[in-house]
Amino acid sequence: MKDHVVIAPDKFKGSLTAPEVARHVAAGLGDVPVVLLPVADGGDGTVDAVAACGFTRVEVEVTGPTGQPVRASYAVRGETAVVEMAEASGLRRLPGGLEPLTATSYGTGELIAHALRGGATTIVLGLGGSACTDGGTGLARALGARFLDASGAELPLGGGALVDLVTIDLSGFDAGIAEYVVASDVDNPLLGPHGAAAVYAPQKGADAGQVRLLEAGLARLAAVAAHTHGLTGSVEHDGVVRAMGVAGQPGAGAAGGVGFAALAFLNAAIRPGIAYLLGLLDFETHVEGARLVITGEGSLDEQSLRGKAPVGVANAAMRHGVPVVAVCGRRTVSADDLRKAGIEAAYALTDVEPDPEICMAQAGPLLERLVASVVKEHL
Numbered sequence: 407m408k409d410h411v412v413i414a415p416d417k418f419k420g421s422l423t424a425p426e427v428a429r430h431v432a433a434g435l436g437d438v439p440v441v442l443l444p445v446a447d448g449g450d451g452t453v454d455a456v457a458a459c460g461f462t463r464v465e466v467e468v469t470g471p472t473g474q475p476v477r478a479s480y481a482v483r484g485e486t487a488v489v490e491m492a493e494a495s496g497l498r499r500l501p502g503g504l505e506p507l508t509a510t511s512y513g514t515g516e517l518i519a520h521a522l523r524g525g526a527t528t529i530v531l532g533l534g535g536s537a538c539t540d541g542g543t544g545l546a547r548a549l550g551a552r553f554l555d556a557s558g559a560e561l562p563l564g565g566g567a568l569v570d571l572v573t574i575d576l577s578g579f580d581a582g583i584a585e586y587v588v589a590s591d592v593d594n595p596l597l598g599p600h601g602a603a604a605v606y607a608p609q610k611g612a613d614a615g616q617v618r619l620l621e622a623g624l625a626r627l628a629a630v631a632a633h634t635h636g637l638t639g640s641v642e643h644d645g646v647v648r649a650m651g652v653a654g655q656p657g658a659g660a661a662g663g664v665g666f667a668a669l670a671f672l673n674a675a676i677r678p679g680i681a682y683l684l685g686l687l688d689f690e691t692h693v694e695g696a697r698l699v700i701t702g703e704g705s706l707d708e709q710s711l712r713g714k715a716p717v718g719v720a721n722a723a724m725r726h727g728v729p730v731v732a733v734c735g736r737r738t739v740s741a742d743d744l745r746k747a748g749i750e751a752a753y754a755l756t757d758v759e760p761d762p763e764i765c766m767a768q769a770g771p772l773l774e775r776l777v778a779s780v781v782k783e784h785l
Contacts, residue, residue, distance in 0.1 A: 407449045408695040409434060409438060409439070409440070409695065409696075409697050410439040410441055410695070410696050410697065410747060411438055411440045411441070411696060411697060411698045411699070411700060411785070412429045412440070412441045412443055412593075412603075412692055412693050412696045412698075412699045412700070412723075412728075413431045413432055413435075413440055413441065413442050413443065413444075413700050413719075414428075414444065414445050414689065414691075414699060414700070414701050415427040415428055415431065415444060415445065415537060415701050415702040415703065415715075415716075416444075416445055416446055416447065416451070416455075416703040416704075416714070416715035416716065417450070417454070417455075417700065417703065417704065417706065417734065418453040418702075418703065418706075418734075418735050418769055419450070419613075419703075420556065420766060420770050421704065421765075421766050421767075421769035422455070422737065422770060422773075423444075423454045424444030424445060424446060424451055424454060424455045424458070425444045425454055425458035425701065426770065427440070427444065427445070427587065427733075427773065428442040428458070428773050429442065429445045430769075430770045430771075430773040430777075431700055431702075431733060431773060431777050432602050432703070433578055433689035433774050433775075433777075434437045434773065434774035434775070434777025434778060434780075435777055435780075435781060435785075436737075436781070437726055438781070438785060439457070441692045442458070442459075443459055443687060443689060443692055443694070444458050444718060445680065445684065445687065445715050445718075446532070446661065446679075446680075446683055446685065446715065447533060447534070447589070447591055447679035447680040447683065447688075447701040447713075447715045447718065448490075448532035448533060448534055448588075448589030448591070448679030448680075448682070449490075449492065449533070449534025449535055449590075449591050449679070449712055450490070450498070450534055450535035451490075451521060451775075452459070452481050452488060452490040452492075452532035452534075452589070453480060453488060453489075453490045453532075454495055454688065455485075455687075456481045456488050456683070457481045459687045459766050460483060461481035461482060461483040461488060462463070462481065462482050462483065462731055462785065463479050463480075463481055464481070464520070464524070464566070464680055465477055465478070465479045465518070466472045466478065466479075466480075466517065466520050467785040468494045468513035468514075468516040468517055468520075469494070469512045469513040469516060469548075469551040470494065470495070470499045470500075470501070470509070470511075470513055471494075471495045471496070471497075471499050471505065471510055471511075471512075471513070471536075471537040471538055472500060472502075472505055472507040472508065473499055473510065473563065474501055474603070475707075476494065476499050476513065477497075478493040478494040478513060478517060478551060479493055480493065480517045480520070481649065482521065482524065482526065483600045483779055485528060486526065486528040486530065487518075487521035487522060487524070487526035487528070487529050488529075488530045488532065488686070489517045489518055489528065489529060489530065489531050489532065489537050490532040490534075491511065491514045491531065491532060491535065491661050491664060491764070492532075492535030492536065492596040493514075493517065494513030494514045494516065494517050494535060495509070495510065495511045495512070495513050495514045495536050495537060495538055495544070495732050496509075496535040496536060496537055497535055497536070497537045497610070498535070498702040499513075499537065500537055501744070502598045502760055503611070504537070504548060504564075504610055504611025505537065505564070505608055505611065506539060506566075506611040506612035506616050507536060507564050507565060507566030507567075507612075507616060507620070508542035508554075508562070508563060508564035508566060509538035509539070509540070509564055509565075509610065510538055510540055510543075510563040510565060510707060511536065511540055511543070511544035511545040511661070511662070511664050511667075512545065512547055513541055513542035513548070514544070514546050514548075515532075515544060515545035515546065515547065515548025515549050515666070515726070516543045516548045516707060517546070518531070518549065518581075519549060519782075522584060523584040524582075525583050525687070525693075526582075526584060527582075527583065527585065528585045528586075528587065529584050529585070529586050529672075530587050530589055530686065531586060531587065531588050531589065531618075531664075531668060532564065532589050532590070532679070533588060533589070533592065533660045533664055533665060533668075534590065534592075534660075534661065534679075535613070535662065536610075536662050536771070537610055538564065538565065538606045538661075538662045538663040539565040539603055539606065539612070539620045539660070539662035539663060540563070540564055540565040540568070540600055540663065540664075541568060541596070541602070541624050541627045541663035541664070541666055541667060542662075542663055542664035542666055542667020542671070543561075543563075543565075543568065543667065544564075544619065544663075544666060545564055545664060545667055545668075546579065546667050546671050547563075547668070548581055549579055549581050549671075549762055550576075550578035550579040550580050550710075551573075551574060551576055551578070551579045552574070552578070553568075553573075553574055553576060554572060554573040554574070555570045555571065555572055556570070556572045556573070558573070560665045560694060561744065562758070563605070563609075563623065563711070564622075565603075565619065565620045565623050565662065565663070566616070566618075566623065567620055567623070567625045568622075568623025568624065568626050568627050569619065569622050569624050569626055570626065570638060571623070571627060571630050571704060573630065573642065574630055574701065575669075579671070581671065581672050581674050584669060585675075585676060586673065586674035586679055587672045587675050587676075587682065588657065588665060588669075588675070588676040589677055589678075589679040589680045589682045590592065590657055590660045590661070590665065590667070590676060590677075590678075590679050591678055591680065591684055591712075591713050592659065592660035593656035593657055594606075594657070594658070594659035594660065595653065595654045595655065595658050595659050596624055596628060596652075596653040596658040596659045596663055596665070596666045597621065597624055597625055597652065597653055597654075597659075599630065600659070601607060601616075601621065601623055601624070601659045601715065602620075602624060602658075602661075602662050602663040602665075602666075603617050603620040603621040604617060604621065604660035604748055605632035605659070606659070606662060607620050607662070610662070613646070616735075622626065622651075624666075626694070627663070628652075628653040628666070631652075631670050634654060639741040643648050649728045650683070650772075652666060652669045652670045653666055655669060655676075656676070657669075657676040659678075660687075661691035666705060675676070675768075678713060679716075679718075679749075680714065680715045680717075680718030680719070681718055681722075683779075684718060684719065684722050688705075689722055690718070690722060690725070690726065693722065693723050693726050693728055694726060696723075696726075696728045697728070697748065697785070698728065698729055698730075698731065698784055698785065699719060699720075699723045699728050699729070699730045700730075700731055700732070700777075700780065701715065701716040701719040701720065701730060701731075701732050701733075701749075702716055702732045702734045702752075703715055703732075703734060704734060704735040704736075705734065705735060705736055705738070706732055706734035706736070706737045706738070706739060706752055706754070707737075707739055708738070708739060709735075710739065711739060711743060711747055716732050716747075716749060717747045717748065717749070720747055720748030720749050721748060723748070724748045727778075729753045729784070730748055730749050730750060730752050731749065731750055731752065731753070731784055732744070732751075732752040732753070733752070733753050733754075733755075733773060733776060733777065733780070734747050734752060734753070734754050735754065735755050735756070735761070735765055735766070735769065736756050736765075737754040737756075739752075739754050750784075751784075752781070753776050753777075753779055754776075754779060755769060755772045755773065755776060757776065758772055758775055758776055759772050
């Protein structure tokens with residue numbers, strides 16, 4: 407297709423999924439030829455986005471963040487599976503209040519195990535929206551790892567129990583022969599003031615004392631993993647150095663430390679979320695010959711400028727000389743800053759409806775009205 411419009415938005419959180427945003431934008435464009443390519447950056451909504459672009463959704467029952475069963479999905483195309491942590495272990499899967507000490511990533515490991523049994527040889531793990539700070543121990547347990555206390559008993563699920571960790575038994579651990587890729591833009595280390603507990607645990611309900619407990623547990627995990635997480639062909643001292651290096655790597659603190667587990671136990675590579683997902687969706691093939699790209703997300707703000715989906719889309723489109731505009735629920739960044747990021751103009755629902763509650767409730771119809779301005783000014 408030539409002279410078309412590529413519609414590549416992320417979700418409007420709390421209102422519309424990325425595929426729904428794309429469909430409403432297309433409706434607002436009328437008869438203009440379009441390619442719908444909803445995107446995500448590895449966080450909440452990643453499975454929705456890739457399932458709308460040719461991946462097949464697979465739904466299974468797994469363990470939710472509090473241990474109760476939930477129905478969760480991953481997506482498959484060929485031998486590649488996209489597993490989104492928020493699907494099984496996300497905040498939205500909590501049946502009641504927040505559970506900062508006991509929430510687990512176990513269900514995410516069960517999704518990986520199911521994908522492996524289905525023949526996947528590449529597992530793309532999207533991190534974001536998680537409910538837990540368990541260092542990825544739940545995920546590893548679902549794949550056969552055992553986390554033991556001084557008496558040899560298995561620890562309870564959740565990050566709060568990790569302070570009692572003494573041994574990690576990987577004799578039954580099986581991550582298959584797959585290649586693992588973590589799609590995440592989070593660059594936090596596992597520990598310290600910028601680590602998983604200090605930065606993200608309060609968002610998951612942890613008070614100051616619980617943050618300290620979780621930090622101590624993650625530090626214990628890193629120390630024990632230095633001895634028992636499977637480093638071979640090296641003396642103990644070298645093993646300590648290498649494993650502690652994993653804890654300090656950018657991204658190890660992602661999703662409550664699941665990034666650490668992916669690095670240490672799955673030998674995963676961490677890739678920038680939106681750039682990797684755009685490659686997976688063949689974005690650059692679809693943008694070739696386009697006259698315009700429309701991207702966007704719910705809140706176009708300072709965080710958006712730090713590599714979130716709209717800027718990632720703009721960077722990819724610029725390589726082909728295709729102009730980019732954005733739609734959003736609200737906009738808090740200047741037009742100059744957006745242009746520096748490669749976005750020529752941005753249109754917010756609050757431009758046509760000043761009441762934020764109405765914008766949230768009627769996002770779809772308002773978006774179709776908003777896109778009329780895009781047509782007038784850019785098409």
